[in-house]
Each structure stands twice: as C-alpha cells, then as structure tokens.
Amino acid sequence: MSTKDAISQFTVAILPLGDISDWQIKLTKLVLERDFRLNTVILPATKVPSQYFNAERNYYQSHEILGFIFSQLPENAQRIMGITEKNLENSDNQPCHGFADACNKSAVYSVPPFEKKHHRDALSCHLIIHEFGHTLCLKHCVNTDCAMNERQSSDILCTHCQKWADHELKVRPGSAKERFALAEGLFFYRYFHQAIAMYREAIALAPNEALYYRRLSMALKNIGQKKEAAENLMRAVEKSNDKPNLYFNFGLLYLHNQPQDAEDRFAKAIAVAKDPKFTHRLIGQAYQEITHDVERASRHYKEYLRLGGNDPDIVEWLVSRSQMDPP
Ligand SMILES: [Zn+2]
Ligand SMILES: [Zn+2]
Numbered sequence: 001m002s003t004k005d006a007i008s009q010f011t012v013a014i015l016p017l018g019d020i021s022d023w024q025i026k027l028t029k030l031v032l033e034r035d036f037r038l039n040t041v042i043l044p045a046t047k048v049p050s051q052y053f054n055a056e057r058n059y060y061q062s063h064e065i066l067g068f069i070f071s072q073l074p075e076n077a078q079r080i081m082g083i084t085e086k087n088l089e090n091s092d093n094q095p096c097h098g099f100a101d102a103c104n105k106s107a108v109y110s111v112p113p114f115e116k117k118h119h120r121d122a123l124s125c126h127l128i129i130h131e132f133g134h135t136l137c138l139k140h141c142v143n144t145d146c147a148m149n150e151r152q153s154s155d156i157l158c159t160h161c162q163k164w165a166d167h168e169l170k171v172r173p174g175s176a177k178e179r180f181a182l183a184e185g186l187f188f189y190r191y192f193h194q195a196i197a198m199y200r201e202a203i204a205l206a207p208n209e210a211l212y213y214r215r216l217s218m219a220l221k222n223i224g225q226k227k228e229a230a231e232n233l234m235r236a237v238e239k240s241n242d243k244p245n246l247y248f249n250f251g252l253l254y255l256h257n258q259p260q261d262a263e264d265r266f267a268k269a270i271a272v273a274k275d276p277k278f279t280h281r282l283i284g285q286a287y288q289e290i291t292h293d294v295e296r297a298s299r300h301y302k303e304y305l306r307l308g309g310n311d312p313d314i315v316e317w318l319v320s321r322s323q324m325d326p327p
Contacts, residue, residue, distance in 0.1 A: 010038040010169050012132070013077035015069060016045040017084040017108075024111055027121060028083060031128045035157070038169060041077060048084075059087035062099035062108065070106040078173045079135050081128070082108040098127040100134035107131035125155035133161065136168040137181075137188070176206035180215075187219055195219045210240035214249065221253060229253060244273040248282055255290055277307035281314065294321055 014028050029040045052064050069082040088110045090096045098109035109127040114120040129147040138161050141148035146158035157165060171178040183198035199216035206212065213236035220229035230253055237246045251265035266283045273279040284300035287293040298321065301314050 009173055010036075010079070011077040011173075012036075012038060012040050013043050013072075013074050013080040014040055015043045015072055015080055015082045017048050017065075017069075017082050017086075018045065020045065020083050020085065020111065024083060024124065027124055028081065028128055031125050031155075032081070032132060035129055036132065036165060036169060041074070043072065043074070043080075046072060053086065057089075059089045059095070060084065060108075062088050062090050062096060063101070065108055066099060066101055066104075066106045069108055070104070073105055078105065079132070080106050081132060082106070083111065084108060085111050097123070098131040100131040102134055102137060102139075104135060107135050122155065123153055126153040129155055129157065133157065133165060136165050137184075138164055176202045176209070176212075179205065180209075180212055183215065183219075187215065190222075192219050192223045196223070208239055210236045210246070213239065214246060217249070217253075226253065244269045244279055247272065248279065248286075251283070252286060252290070255286060259291075277304045277309045280304040280307065281309060281311065284314070288317070 012032050014025060014032075016025055025042060029042065032038060032040050048060070048065065048068060052060055052068055054061065065082065065084070065088070069080055073080045088096050088099055088108065090099060097112065098107065100107035109124070109131050112120050112123040112127075114123070126147055133148050138148050138157075140150045141158060141161050143149060143158040143160070144152050145154050145156070146152075146161055147154045147156055148158075148161050168181060171181055179198050179202035183195045183202060186192075186195035186198055196216060196219045199212055199219060203209070203212045203216065213232045217229045217232035217236060220226075220232060230250070233246065233250050233253065237243060237250065240246050247265045247269035251262045251269065254262035254265065266279075269283070270276045270279050280300040280303040284297045284304060287297035287300065298318060301318055304311075304314065305318075
C-alpha cells in the first residue's frame with residue numbers, strides 16, 4: 001500500500017537493532033501499513049550500546065531496551081518499533097517475544113528463531129500487530145481470534161480492537177485530542193505523573209475544554225495534589241456546561257477533610273441539576289460508600305425517592321438501616 005492510501009497521518013519509525021535482514025524490515029513495514037493504514041519510515045540500523053545487553057544471560061531487559069528505542073524516535077514520527085534478533089525478557093525476568101509500554105511511543109519485537117521462513121513470518125506478523133497495538137492503548141483481548149489475545153498468535157485484530165485502533169489513529173498527531181487520548185491511556189495505567197504532563201499539553205492547545213481540566217484534576221488528586229486538583233476542577237466548572245457533575249466531583253474532593261465544603265458543593269450540584277433526583281442518588285452513594293455516613297446518605301436517598309426515584313437497592317438499603325419502614 002502506498003503512502004497516499006494511508007488514512008492516518010501517523011508515522012511509525014522502524015528501527016533495526018543491529019543486523020536485521022532486509023526481508024524482516026520489509027515485512028514489518030508491510031504489516032504496519034496494511035493493518036493500520038499508516039505511514040512508516042525506516043531508520044538506519046543502530047547498534048545498541050552494550051550496557052543494555054545482559055551478555056551473561058544473552059538478553060535485553062525489555063523495559064530498558066524500550067527506553068533506548070524511545071530515545072531514537074525521530075521528530076516526524078509518533079511511534080517507533082525496534083526489531084532485534086536478541087532475546088527479550090520482561091520485567092519479571094520471563095522470556096518474551098515482544099514488548100511495549102502501554103500507550104507509549106515505543107515497542108520492540110524479537111525475530112522468532114524458527115528455521116522455516118513461513119513460521120518465522122507468521123509469528124512476526126502477530127508480534128508486530130500485538131506490540132504496536134499496545135502502543136495505541138489496546139489491551140489484551142479475550143477473543144482468541146484476535147491478535148491482541150495473549151495466548152494465541154493470530155495476525156488480525158477483532159472488530160472491537162480494530163475499531164479502537166482506527167479511532168486512535170484518526171486523531172491528528174500533536175493535536176489536543178491526541179494529547180488527551182494519550183493522557184487518558186496513561187491515567188488508565190496509573191502513570192499519573194506522565195498523564196498530568198500530557199493533560200497539560202492538551203490544555204495548552206485547547207484551553208477551553210472543561211473535560212481536560214476535570215481529568216487533570218482527577219490525576220492530580222491521585223498523586224495527593226489536592227490544592228491544585230481543586231483549582232483545576234474550579235476551572236473546569238467555569239468552562240463547563242455540565243456543571244452538576246463538576247460540582248459533584250468538587251464535593252468529592254472535600255468529602256473526607258472538609259465535610260461542610262463538600263455539602264456546599266453538593267448543594268450547588270443539586271441546584272443546577274436538570275433532574276436533581278439523580279444527583280441526590282449520586283451524593284447518597286458517595287456518603288454511603290466513601291465516608292460511611294449513614295445519616296447523610298439516608299437524607300439524600302430519601303430525597304431521591306421523594307422526587308420519584310425507585311431503585312429497589314436504595315429502598316432496601318434504607319430499610320436495612322432502619323431509616324425507613326418496609327414498603
Ligand atoms: Zn501483550
Ligand atoms: Zn480484540
């Protein structure tokens with residue numbers, strides 16, 4: 001497939017680590033272009049500095065080698081895939097055929113040591129798709145026909161994974177949306193510091209997206225930066241149409257240490273809600289599950305029922321806490 005057919009503006013750099021056959025490089029290029037419809041650029045073969053290699057046990061530690069590969073990412077590419085003929089081990093010292101840091105920019109695979117070319121090619125196709133898929137935040141897939149399945153060696157993605165990959169690749173590289181998508185992936189895998197940096201890049205490009213501030217705030221909250229989290233949530237509130245939800249989140253921030261402030265935010269969330277009964281239910285749930293405050297939870301749940309809510313779980317909970325007579 002030629003470059004003009006690519007639907008994505010994504011470019012993947014292919015990095016041969018040491019002496020890799022022309023065919024192996026070409027196969028990598030073909031698979032990436034065919035399955036992901038993106039552009040590739042082949043970098044000159046590079047010798048890996050010896051400190052990355054464990055000569056005694058004859059392998060690269062995957063995480064370390066990914067760091068080296070990442071350092072070779074050219075400016076005009078969004079991802080980089082290394083090819084090696086050496087063995088790889090994951091962070092638990094288990095041998096592996098390939099490796100990628102989830103939602104990150106670099107991946108690597110080891111040319112399968114099979115004698116027969118068609119065996120080698122078949123597993124290579126699987127590894128290229130699987131490891132590159134991880135860089136697009138694809139997770140392992142339960143579908144055994146899918147290349148993202150951990151135990152099988154399929155070389156096609158299932159429709160679900162393909163859809164996700166297409167979605168990730170359609171975003172214009174370097175755009176606020178792309179930054180945000182990466183940040184969400186990092187957040188998902190609990191790389192909060194990197195996610196925060198990425199949310200900030202997205203915000204710099206699109207300073208009016210309430211959602212970006214809100215997610216940044218949640219990431220900050222996860223690393224204990226409460227004050228900054230609150231500031232960003234406030235910014236999100238200023239910019240948002242979805243104020244009830246944001247006031248509610250704001251309330252959650254205060255729930256443990258400043259209960260009166262939490263109440264004030266919750267009251268605001270209720271005041272601006274289109275359908276306050278659902279807000280009452282959310283708040284009740286927060287009190288029930290987070291601070292185990294039966295009295296406040298009951299108050300909001302009762303308000304939820306009074307406004308027409310009829311969730312049987314809530315009725316049951318109120319009855320069991322003797323906050324209500326059985327219906
Ligand atoms: Zn995997
Ligand atoms: Zn799948």
